[in-house]
Amino acid sequence: MTAPSRPAASPVPPETGKPLPPISWKAPIGYSVTALVALVLFGLLPAGGRTTTFTFSTSKDFFHIDPVTVPSRTAAIILSLVALALAGVSLWATRERRKTGVWLPALFGVAVVLAFLTWAVAGKAQPLPVTGLLQGSLFLAIPLVFGSLAGVLCERSGIINVAIEGQLLAGAFAAAVIASLTHSAYAGLIAAPIAGALVGLILVYFSVKYLVNQIIVGVVLNVLVVGVTSYLFSTVLKVNASTWNSPPKLPTIEVPLLSQIPVLGPVLFRQTALVYLMYVVVALLQVMVFRSRWGLRLRAVGEHPKAADTVGIKVNRTRVRATMLGGAVAGLGGAFFTVAAGLAFGKEMTGGKGFIALAAMILGRWSPTGALAAALLFGFADNLQVVLGIIGTPIPSQIMLMTPYVVTIFAVAGLVGRVRAPAAEGIPYVK
Known part of the structure; x- marks a missing residue:
């Protein structure tokens, strides 16, 4: 008789003696399928024209960059093959258990997006303004960046913040009202984080004081803020819009010299004060969360509150402060x-951006810089459908309107991989 076969053991590295974790083929398969679809759709199928033109310069740049015209089908095929080669690199790295770093998904995304743009704008009389596309993407990503940063602060302390949508809406309402009454956009910019912090205070009060399920409290707060702001809009703001709902717009601030650098200048240094404030907040929180004593205590409370309490850290007080700070950051995004944007307040004008910010936080792995990158991705998808809608594209407008949400679903489902939330997230602490 032959002995029963045994399953093959996991490979054991000689230096540790411990079995290696199983190989996940999720990323290389996803890259390969996406690259093949791009090759078929954008390279092999007929486009609307033979050439595609991209423009890069604005009238205020130091020097002018001539428009670039490329053969549509050839460029799309080359870019798709580059993406397929990157998928092969991912396949090899996964097989050899090597880490590729952030550069591979970044280059892969650029190649696929450029292949799509080359196909979508082929033969159009109006060229694709690359600088305007990037500038608008950064601008539209503002609420997503601030909302995802709010989620990072709250969830690193152990509080699940589903109320980001309500905090954004409260910030938008307060900014509109105060700016209208004072005739100062900067006064509205100060009022917005106060309103967001109040929503955060209610969230953490019920979560810490009465141990209510944090997800339920967040959902209820979203509905509450929508109801209150809609009622005040109908009874006060709409009745006397000239007094209560005519906010001035933040002026565009051009940084001398830097704003005149082609492409990068208009995108990064020809923006409003809120964008420059976003740069500061992201950098500051990245340092505070991962390079400061305060950040160490914050992460300790979110990972192991009992151990943090043992060494003298006030767990619930830390959670209250972090959640209020997160609410203020989200309100600023509102x-x-x-x-x-220079708009009057309207009912439910946030349009679900708070939930996309939650997805950006998860995709960014609970890190301020990661959340920034994910929010920029979603902002690009949001602005892309606007720009292509103006230029014209063979894709139906209904599908283009779905783009930001489809990108959100695929990014979280296909690109996150194995991530771990803070261990004590959503768990009340009772001393």
């Missing part, structure tokens, strides 16, 4: 919808 100012985008009114004083930054």
Whole structure:
């Protein structure tokens, strides 16, 4: 008789003696399928024209960059093959258990997006303004960046913040009202984080004091803020819009010299004060969360509150402060919808951006810089459908309107991989 076969053991590295974790083929398969689809759709199928033109310069740049015209089908095929080669690199790295770093998904995304743009704008009389596309993407990503940063602060301390949508809406409402009454957009910019912090205070009060399920409290707060702001809009703001709902717009501030650098200048240094404030907040929180004593205590409370309490850290007080700070950051992002965009307040004008910010936080792995990168991705998808809608594209407009949400679903489902939230997230602490 032959002995029963045994399953093959996991490879054991001689230096540790411990079995290696199983190989995940999720990323290389996803890259390969996406590259093949791009090759078929954008390279092999007929486009609307033979050439595609991209423009890069604005009238205020130091020097002018001539428009670039490329053969549509050839460029799309080359870019798709580059993406397929990167998928092969991912396959090899996964097989050899090597880490590729951030550069591979970044280059892969650029190649696929450029292949799509080459196909979508082929033969159009109006060229694709690359600088305007990037500039608008950064601007539209503002509420997503601030909202995802709010989620990072709250969830690193152990509080699940589903109320980001309500905090954004409260910030937009407060910014519009205060800016209208004071005739100062900067006054609205100060009022917005106060409103967001109040929503955060209610969230953490019920979560810490009464141990209510944090997800339920967040959902209820979203509905509460929508109801209160809609009622005040109908009874006060709409009745006397000239007094209560005519906020001035934040002026565009051009940084001398830097704003005149082609492409990068208009995108990064020809923006409103809210964008420059976003740069500061992201850098500051990245340092504070991962390079400061305060950040160490914050992460300790979110990972192991009992151990943090043992060494003298006030767990619930830390959670209250972090959640209020997160609410203030989200409220600041709400100012985008009114004083930054130059719009009057409207019912539910945030349009679900708070939930996309939650997805950006998860995709960014609970890191300020990671959340920034994910929010920029979603902002690009949001602005892309606007720009292509103006230029014209063979894709139906209904599908283009779905782009930001489809990108959100695929990014979280296909690109996150194995991530671990803070261990004590959503768990009340009772001393």
